[in-house]
Structure formats: structure tokens, C-alpha cells
Amino acid sequence: MTVRQTRRSGPSASGDHFVLWQGPSVDLTQQRRRMGERVIKAFLVGAALLSVVVTVGIVVSLFAPLTEFFSHVGIGEFLFGTEWTVGFGNKASWDDKSWGVLPLVTATFVMTAIALLVAVPLGLGAAAFLSEYASPRARKILKPILEILAGIPTVAFGFIALTVVTPLLGNIFQFNGIFNMLAPGIVMGFMIVPTVASLSEDAMSAVPLALRQGSYALGANRMKTTVRVVFPAALSGIVAAIVLGISRAVGETMIVTIGAGLQPKMTLDPTQGAQAMTGFIAQIASGDAPEGSPVYYSLFAVGSLLFLLTLLINMISIRLVRKYRQAY
Amino acid sequence: MTRAEHDTVTPADKDATGEIAQPPGHVEVWRGNEHSPVEGAPDGVITLKDLEVYYGDFRAVTDVNVQFGSKEITALIGPSGCGKSTVLRCLNRMNDLVPGARVVGTVAYHGVDIYGPDVDVIEVRRRVGMVFQKPNPFPKSIYDNVAYGPRVTGMKVDSMDELVERALRGAALWDEVKDKLKQNAFGLSGGQQQRLCIARAIATSPEVILMDEPCSALDPIATAKIEDLMAELAKTYTIIIVTHNMQQAARVSQRTGFFTAEADEMGHRTGRLVEFDTTEHIFGNPSDERTEAYITGRFG
Ligand SMILES: Nc1ncnc2c1ncn2[C@@H]1O[C@H](COP(=O)(O)OP(=O)(O)OP(=O)(O)O)[C@@H](O)[C@H]1O
Numbered sequence A: 001m002t003v004r005q006t007r008r009s010g011p012s013a014s015g016d017h018f019v020l021w022q023g024p025s026v027d028l029t030q031q032r033r034r035m036g037e038r039v040i041k042a043f044l045v046g047a048a049l050l051s052v053v054v055t056v057g058i059v060v061s062l063f064a065p066l067t068e069f070f071s072h073v074g075i076g077e078f079l080f081g082t083e084w085t086v087g088f089g090n091k092a093s094w095d096d097k098s099w100g101v102l103p104l105v106t107a108t109f110v111m112t113a114i115a116l117l118v119a120v121p122l123g124l125g126a127a128a129f130l131s132e133y134a135s136p137r138a139r140k141i142l143k144p145i146l147e148i149l150a151g152i153p154t155v156a157f158g159f160i161a162l163t164v165v166t167p168l169l170g171n172i173f174q175f176n177g178i179f180n181m182l183a184p185g186i187v188m189g190f191m192i193v194p195t196v197a198s199l200s201e202d203a204m205s206a207v208p209l210a211l212r213q214g215s216y217a218l219g220a221n222r223m224k225t226t227v228r229v230v231f232p233a234a235l236s237g238i239v240a241a242i243v244l245g246i247s248r249a250v251g252e253t254m255i256v257t258i259g260a261g262l263q264p265k266m267t268l269d270p271t272q273g274a275q276a277m278t279g280f281i282a283q284i285a286s287g288d289a290p291e292g293s294p295v296y297y298s299l300f301a302v303g304s305l306l307f308l309l310t311l312l313i314n315m316i317s318i319r320l321v322r323k324y325r326q327a328y
Numbered sequence B: 001m002t003r004a005e006h007d008t009v010t011p012a013d014k015d016a017t018g019e020i021a022q023p024p025g026h027v028e029v030w031r032g033n034e035h036s037p038v039e040g041a042p043d044g045v046i047t048l049k050d051l052e053v054y055y056g057d058f059r060a061v062t063d064v065n066v067q068f069g070s071k072e073i074t075a076l077i078g079p080s081g082c083g084k085s086t087v088l089r090c091l092n093r094m095n096d097l098v099p100g101a102r103v104v105g106t107v108a109y110h111g112v113d114i115y116g117p118d119v120d121v122i123e124v125r126r127r128v129g130m131v132f133q134k135p136n137p138f139p140k141s142i143y144d145n146v147a148y149g150p151r152v153t154g155m156k157v158d159s160m161d162e163l164v165e166r167a168l169r170g171a172a173l174w175d176e177v178k179d180k181l182k183q184n185a186f187g188l189s190g191g192q193q194q195r196l197c198i199a200r201a202i203a204t205s206p207e208v209i210l211m212d213e214p215c216s217a218l219d220p221i222a223t224a225k226i227e228d229l230m231a232e233l234a235k236t237y238t239i240i241i242v243t244h245n246m247q248q249a250a251r252v253s254q255r256t257g258f259f260t261a262e263a264d265e266m267g268h269r270t271g272r273l274v275e276f277d278t279t280e281h282i283f284g285n286p287s288d289e290r291t292e293a294y295i296t297g298r299f300g
């Protein structure tokens, strides 16, 4: 394009609006110093950096003692051994103990599975009711009540598992002793119902009204609309809600410690008591674990495994959430 | 047939006069009287009598008496807020979903009041389908979108594949999607999505299709395709369309109803049907000056 220097300022008659400014000179450089903005930016960068540094610090201090631990215990022995007798015997000795972590992992798995069996149907049912069936007034009253459930301290839940649910279930099942995995699993399920329900409800409420109208206009009733249109459309958020529930169950400590006891046991039978991973960590960390002793190092091994499991769950969740995400 | 005292004649009277007994809930096709004349097509698939719709205490439309003709396209036009969508939503009871909405008067489908006590709304919506302003496909495959209506209404079909193909062909979409029926419907363009919604609506074999500004979210080329499609569909279906596009109404419809909302002395704005006639008449030689003002663009 050629610039014709001969033109005067102002819109040209030809309709071509490229105009060379010939009036007073214009200064478009920064006119004021914006200190406040810089301070705020520095603060925000600092906050972001600090949380990254702290996270990295936690991971490093969790993993660092592992070298010492695995110089005494084989990785295969740790991951696949079916006996865990770390709390027994001579505190200073590595050799008189069995280091198989599987009993702790199975106990965590069994109780999480029971919790999910309770929490997923109840949570999704509650979410569907709140989002699709309840009147706005009912929702306004019910949702806070549900969220109060999330605020109950987990010690209270553990206590309920031990003193209320176990005796009740004892009428049906044959428990040997007061500890079992069924009661804490069920109670933990109730504990995560609000998490699943609340997040799923948010996801379902976010489904555009137009989709529901489309479904009703085709002759679907409310139930079919909920199950066949709203659920699939909200699936991404529902998956995220369930995974968050799983993470909470896997990391839950008080309920499984109080309800399932401290006896490591390799079993899938929920009427048995068995120590979960978190239960072991709580027991040893609050009891006697002299620094540098084998038990002390085992804490880091179990802790790292727990961390990796949760990380894995979250990674799977992110993939699922992406896969099912819908763009409206 | 014209009857002066519609309200006082009950089915029992009809038996006494030797007429064939009608199923419960049956109302005679309303042909109007001197107080509330019915305007519209002579064969009245859907007849509205003294229709009045409230949202809570607010009266949105009143005094609508009209008859929609079979296998033709009826356009409803009028300025924003005059109650076109409100009236349209009465025809398949979509207003049931609006909290506080209340319908007074009669909406008769082949003489049966669809707001009658024995009427199953699902049966109504199967016969009177709807296409919305914004394409709203479900987050499912193209195939499942079309099969949705027949599935949820428990229609007995010999071959779902055939039904899906027929509906997609009917909506002039088959050739564009036949190789990707299992793909998510969100992958389609806006115009294709809207035709998918039309395919979805005709999959349940309705008699009437309601369309509320079906082209307002589409570009001119997609709009032209939908308009061609409507002309084609009108051979089989009765179509009632709300549109803001005057040219569209003039192009596609055989009859046009003009609504407007005028404030009364209290300042309440209530929509009314001003004029209903053949499209030719409305756009060529309207009887009411408000209609003329609107279509010539002097108002609205
Ligand atoms: N769900 C609702 N609740 C309350 N009032 C409503 C509701 N829907 C519509 N109205 C009111 O009813 C009147 C008619 O609305 P309607 O949507 O039928 O108009 P319309 O002719 O379709 O307008 P537009 O051309 O803008 O779509 C308006 O005054 C509107 O505010």
C-alpha cells in the first residue's frame, strides 16, 4: 500500500479512511507510575511461588527417607508382601519384621469401596432430587442441611461407627470383637455423601435448561430427562465429585482407626477388623517411633504410597473429566 | 358447523340429539360466535378459544381465538414481548414447565382440550413437537439424538435404524451425516444442529411441529436451507412458526397471525391477536392499521 503524503487530515471524500495525522503531536507513552499494581503483582507472584515451594518441600521430605527404607526392605517385598508386622518386635531391628504393605492397602480399599457403595447412590440421588425435583424453597433449606453433614468432625463419625453402627450391624452379622471394616466403611460413606451430592448438584444445575426443554418437548417425563439427558450432560462434574469422594475416603483417618482397629490383616471380608494405611500412620506417628528406627522409616514408605495412590486417582479423574466434558 | 352457545352444550345433550357420542374431554371444534369470533383456517387442527395466559398475577396474553390449519405453515409475528412464544408454548403444554404459568380458556387439538383432566401431556407432546430458537441437541451421538423421542415415549418400532434414517432424510440432513451417526451431535454446525433438532422432532411422527424463531441463531445460508425444509415438511406436517423475520413469514407461510401488546389504562401490557388471515392478505392488504404499521416497519 502506498501512502499518499499529499492528503489533508480528516476523512477523505473517496471513502478511504487511512489518514495521516497532521495536528498537534500525540504522546502515547506511559504517563503515570502505577506503583499499586506492581505491589499487588509482586504479592501474587510471591503467594504462587510459596505454595509451589511448600508442596515441593513436602514431597521431597516425604520421599527423601525412602532411600534408607528401601536399602533394608526390597521394593517387591514391600509392595507385594501379604504380612505387615512392623509394629511388633525389637524397635531397632529391621530383620524380625514382615514388610508387606498389602494388608494395609486392602483394608483401605475395602472400606473405600463400602463407602462408595453408600455414597454414590445416596449422593447422586440427593443431587438429582435437589437439582431436578425440589422446589427452589426446598432446595434453599435442604442444601445447607446437607452441607452441615460435611462439617461434622470425623472423630464424631468414628465414634458413631464404633458405638452405634457396629452394635446395630452386630444384630445381622457375626463380628468377632468390636472392630470391623463394614461399620467404618458405611459411616465413611455417609461422611462423603455431602461432597458427592453437593458437587454433583452443581454440575447438574449447570446443565442448560434448553436441554431439559428439548427432552420434555419430545415427550420424556422428569425421570427420563434426569437419567438420559441431565446425567450424561453433567457426567464430567459427577465423575469429579465421585473422585473427590474417593480421595477423601482413602485419606480418611479417624473413622477407620476407631472403627476398624489397629490389627493389620490381609482380608477382603468386611466383617473383620483391619488396619488401613492411614490407621497405621496415625498409630505410629502418635505413639513411639524413635527417629531413625525402622518403624520411623516405614511411616514415610506408607505415606509416600498413600500420596502416590491419591495422585493416581486424581490423574485418572482429570482424564475422565476431560473425556466427558461437554461444551455448550 | 356453527353453534352459538358452545359452553352450554354438553356431550350428554349431543347424545340426546342423536349425535355420535364422543370420548370424554372432547370439545367440538370451535367455530366462534358473535362475541368471540374465531379466525383462521377452516380445518382447525388446533383451535384456541378465549385463551388467556398468566405468569403469576401478570396477564401475558388474552382473548386469543384462532384456528390453525392442517398441513400448512402458519406464521405468528409481532413485536417483542407480545406473547407469541407464550401462545406457542400453550400448544404442547410447554408452559407447564414455567413456574407460576396458568392457562385459561381452551386449547383444543382435534377437538380435545389438551388442558383437560384426563389428558396425558406426553401424548400431547408426541403429537405436537417443538423446535427451539437455539439448537439444543443432547450431548449424545447423532443417532441417539434422533432415537431419543421414540425411545422415551416407548414407541413400537420395527427398525430404529430405518426410523433414524427416515427422520434424518426428512430433515434434509442424511447425506451430510450418514457416515458419522455415532459421532457427538455437538460436532455439527449450527444449521446442521437445528436440522438435527427438526429430525429429532419428526422422529416421533408428530402431526404438528411448533417452531419458535428456529432460524434466529443461524446464518442466511443455513436459514435458507431450513426454510426450504419447512416448505417440504408442510406437505406432511402442520407447522406453526414464530418469527421476527417479516420476509421469512411472507416467504414460507400460508397464514399469518399478528400479535401486539398494548398497555391498558392501568399500564398493564397484555398481548392480543390483532389479525389472522392468509399471508397474502396480511402482507398485501391488512385490515388493521396496527398490522400495516408493523409490517411496513413503522412500529415495533
Ligand atoms: N417465564 C416467564 N415468567 C414471567 N413472565 C414471562 C415469562 N415468559 C414470558 N413472560 C412475559 O410474558 C410476556 C410475553 O412474553 P413472550 O416471551 O411470550 O413474548 P414474545 O412475543 O415471544 O417475545 P419475543 O419476540 O421477544 O420472543 C412478556 O411480557 C414477558 O415478559
Ligand SMILES: [Mg+2]
Binding pocket: B084, B085, B086, B212, B242
Ligand atoms: Mg419469543
